Amino acid sequence: xxxxxxxxxxxxxLIELVKKGIKLKYRRSYLGIIWSLxxxxxxxxxxxxxxxxxxxxxxxxxxxxxxxGRLIFSFFSTGTNAASKSIRGNAGMIKKVYxxxxxYPMSSVLFNFVIFLISLLVLIPLAIYCKVTPTWSWFLTVIxxxxxxxxxxxxxxxxxxxxxxxxxxxxxxxxxLLLIMYMSAIFYYPERLLNSGYGWILKxxxxxxxxxxxRDCLLGNPIEWLYVLFSLICAFVSLLIGTxxxxxxxxxxxxxx
Amino acid sequence: xxxxxxxxxxxxxxxxxxxxxxxxxxxxxxxxxxxxISYDEFxxxxxxxxSINKGxxxxxxxxxxxxxxxxxxxxxxVFKPTEGHVxxxxxxxxLLELGAGFDPQYTGRENIFLYGTVLxxxxxxxxxxxDEIVEFSELGKFIDVPIKNYSSGMRTKLGFSIATISxxxxxxLDEILSVGDARFRKKSEQKLVDMMDGGTTVLFVxxxxxxxxxICNKAMILDHGKLHAIGGIDEISxxxxxxxxx
Numbered sequence: 001x002x003x004x005x006x007x008x009x010x011x012x013x014l015i016e017l018v019k020k021g022i023k024l025k026y027r028r029s030y031l032g033i034i035w036s037l038x039x040x041x042x043x044x045x046x047x048x049x050x051x052x053x054x055x056x057x058x059x060x061x062x063x064x065x066x067x068x069g070r071l072i073f074s075f076f077s078t079g080t081n082a083a084s085k086s087i088r089g090n091a092g093m094i095k096k097v098y099x100x101x102x103x104y105p106m107s108s109v110l111f112n113f114v115i116f117l118i119s120l121l122v123l124i125p126l127a128i129y130c131k132v133t134p135t136w137s138w139f140l141t142v143i144x145x146x147x148x149x150x151x152x153x154x155x156x157x158x159x160x161x162x163x164x165x166x167x168x169x170x171x172x173x174x175x176x177l178l179l180i181m182y183m184s185a186i187f188y189y190p191e192r193l194l195n196s197g198y199g200w201i202l203k204x205x206x207x208x209x210x211x212x213x214x215r216d217c218l219l220g221n222p223i224e225w226l227y228v229l230f231s232l233i234c235a236f237v238s239l240l241i242g243t244x245x246x247x248x249x250x251x252x253x254x255x256x257x
Numbered sequence: 258x259x260x261x262x263x264x265x266x267x268x269x270x271x272x273x274x275x276x277x278x279x280x281x282x283x284x285x286x287x288x289x290x291x292x293x294i295s296y297d298e299f300x301x302x303x304x305x306x307x308s309i310n311k312g313x314x315x316x317x318x319x320x321x322x323x324x325x326x327x328x329x330x331x332x333x334x335v336f337k338p339t340e341g342h343v344x345x346x347x348x349x350x351x352l353l354e355l356g357a358g359f360d361p362q363y364t365g366r367e368n369i370f371l372y373g374t375v376l377x378x379x380x381x382x383x384x385x386x387x388d389e390i391v392e393f394s395e396l397g398k399f400i401d402v403p404i405k406n407y408s409s410g411m412r413t414k415l416g417f418s419i420a421t422i423s424x425x426x427x428x429x430l431d432e433i434l435s436v437g438d439a440r441f442r443k444k445s446e447q448k449l450v451d452m453m454d455g456g457t458t459v460l461f462v463x464x465x466x467x468x469x470x471x472i473c474n475k476a477m478i479l480d481h482g483k484l485h486a487i488g489g490i491d492e493i494s495x496x497x498x499x500x501x502x503x
Contacts, residue, residue, distance in 0.1 A: 013374040020371060024362055096357030097375055098334030168282045251337040255272065 006100065014103055014110070021082070021111030036119040040071055044126070051187045061219055064130045067123060068215045069186035072144075075116035076152055076207055077177050082108035083156025084163045084173060091257040101250045105160045109153045123218065137217050144214040147231045151206060154238030157246045164253050184208045206234035262458050263427060264308040267341035268331055272299045301327045302338070302482045309475070311426075314459040316473035316490065318466070318497045323479040325462045329353060329429050332460065347426025350376060354431070355416030361405035365396055365415055368404055372419050386422045393448075394418035395441065410438060417445055424452050430461045470494055 026032040044067045052062055059065070083105035087094070090104050127134065163169045184207050185193065193202055202208045209227035216223045274297040302324045309315050317325050330336045332343055333351035358375040359368045369390055373383040383390075391400050394415045404412060421428075430449075449472075453459055463469050469476060469490070476493035478485040478500070485500075486493055 009377070012378075012380045015380075016371050016374040020360060020363070020367075023367075024360070027362060093358045093375065095335060096353050097351060099375060166282050166285065254336060 010100060010103060013099065014107055017103060017107035018111045018114065021107060022114055025111075025115065033115075033118060036115050037122050040067060040074070040119055041122050041126075043070060047187050055188065057189075061130050061132055064123070064126055064132055064219065065189075065215060066187050067126055068218060069184065069211045071116065071119060071123075072148060072211050072214055073181055073184060073186055073207065075112060075148065077181075079109045079112040079116075079149075079152040080156050080159055080177075081170075081173065082112055083153070084159035084170060086156075087160045087164050087253055088167075088257055094254060094257065101253065102157070102246060105156045105246075106153065109149065109156050113149050113152075127218070132219060135220050137220055137223075140217040140223065141214055143228060144210045144217065144231070147228070147235050148210050151210070151231065151235035151238055154235060154240075154242040157242030158238065161242075161245045161249050164249070164256050180205070180207060184211055186211070206231040209234075260311045261308050262311045262313075262346055263332065263460075264344045265328075265332065265341070266306055266343070268302055268305045268328075268338045268343060269300060269340040270302045270327060270331060270336060271339040272301055273297070274299050300482050302331070304341075305479075305482075305484045306341075307477065307484065307487050309458060309460075311458055312453075312456050313475055314453055314461065314473040316469035316476040316494075317460065317462045317479060318469065318476055318493070319479035319485075322481075324482040325479055326353075326431055327482075328479065329431055329460060329462060332427075333429055345427060348377065349427040349429065350420055350425035351429040352417070352420050352431065353429065355413045355420065357416075359404050359412065359416070362403055364403050365391075365394075365400040365407070368415065369419055372416070373422070376420060378423065382423075390415075390418045390422055393444075410441075414441055421445075421448055421452065424455050424457055427458045427460070428452065430459065430463075432463055466494055466497065 022033075026035060029035065031038065044063055047066050047070070048063045051057070051066075086104035086108040087101065093099065094101065094104075159169060159173060183201050183205050185202060190202050190208070190212070193199060209224075209231040213223055213227050213231070215221070305324075305328065317328065319325050327336065329351070330353065331338050332345070333349060333353065334343075335351075335353075358372045360371060363371060369387065370380065370383055374380065391397075394400075394411075394417075396411060396415060399407070399411065404415075407415075428449075449459070453472075459472070461469065461473055473490050475488065476490050476497075477487035478493060478497055480500075486496055
């Protein structure tokens with residue numbers, strides 16, 4: 001209760017930090033926020049041409065399939081990266097005024113989430129292009145999106161804490177993200193991998209579960225509730241670990257930044 | 258007038274001075290295998306206890322490295338003490354370094370809202386006080402220019418104007434009266450005096466003994482992290498003058 005009250009009294013700062021992230025991301029670029037729509041469209045076109053031809057895929061919903069995976073992965077990637085740098089990046093502020101420190105990773109994840117939600121709009125024209133008819137199940141995408149933000153925040157807090165003590169994590173995480181991207185079935189179909197001896201790569205990858213559930217909601221396929229459950233458990237575990245290490249170490253952050 | 262507003266109990270703070278900073282995995286692993294990670298312990302503050310009442314203006318004296326700024330940061334909540342604790346009732350506004358919460362890419366206007374919310378003011382309150390802040394800061398049309406193009410004086414003026422917009426219960430000042438041009442310095446000092454008359458409790462660090470004598474009614478001397486003496490302003494500043502001469 002006390003924590004909630006403290007949090008509520010800081011809501012203006014959180015909003016202000018989120019706004020700052022969004023505003024500064026595209027400041028001094030002519031197209032501004034349009035970039036968050038343009039960028040996924042352009043990469044989807046390239047990926048569709050390259051991998052569609054390479055794998056000989058003629059499924060008309062393939063661009064949609066790619067875009068879903070790419071959007072979710074890129075939020076996870078930018079969100080965790082921003083959270084990871086948030087404590088070091090705000091060192092000047094942390095050294096001078098007292099602000100609850102979890103607000104920094106939290107605002108980093110939130111502002112990227114807002115940009116991500118805006119970029120989801122590109123799914124609409126693409127759905128028309130791919131002749132995917134909207135169904136009520138589109139509203140179910142709320143489930144994977146909530147799991148996604150919880151998971152990203154949890155991982156972000158772990159990274160932010162570790163990053164204070166070891167800067168290497170920034171570079172290491174970039175490499176890990178690249179591996180995660182290849183392990184999340186973003187531009188290939190998962191069936192062959194699932195049926196091979198390496199199926200565990202996908203089965204134990206919470207990000208793959210989130211992407212797959214999100215796709216199923218949009219493309220009107222039945223939802224794998226096992227995936228929902230698994231990714232939800234992963235999200236809570238990451239949140240628990242993240243909160244625990246962050247709170248254990250937050251008082252000594254200032255001695256290391 | 259004798260209500261206790263701030264209580265510092267047995268506060269100690271320890272820093273580990275590692276001879277080399279270890280901040281990569283490789284170094285950490287190699288050095289911990291070789292048992293090379295050694296820390297020199299350094300107590301920046303040791304068993305400091307005191308309390309001040311509402312309306313007191315406490316000057317903190319001491320040579321460089323005596324722990325003055327560290328003490329202020331502990332009170333402001335930036336440092337968590339290794340031992341002991343600080344209890345304060347009411348809002349603390351730290352003016353440790355003006356404009357520390359500013360974002361260089363933001364304009365003056367945007368920074369008013371950013372820094373204001375950092376200090377804990379609500380958005381509607383800031384909107385209400387916006388004109389007053391701009392006027393006091395004397396920035397005029399520069400308010401819509403990104404802060405990175407400001408001079409350090411302009412930044413300080415803006416920081417001061419935002420931080421002092423309301424009357425906090427406890428105000429922490431670290432050497433800030435020596436910034437800005439002469440006119441602004443006079444104006445800001447006047448504003449602080451007004452706040453003190455309004456009952457704001459002040460903790461003040463300065464190397465200018467004359468300034469401390471003028472502003473404060475109480476003083477303390479810190480020496481190598483220990484509380485050397487605390488008491489009335491005249492008694493303590495005389496003692497401090499003698500200490501310097503030795």
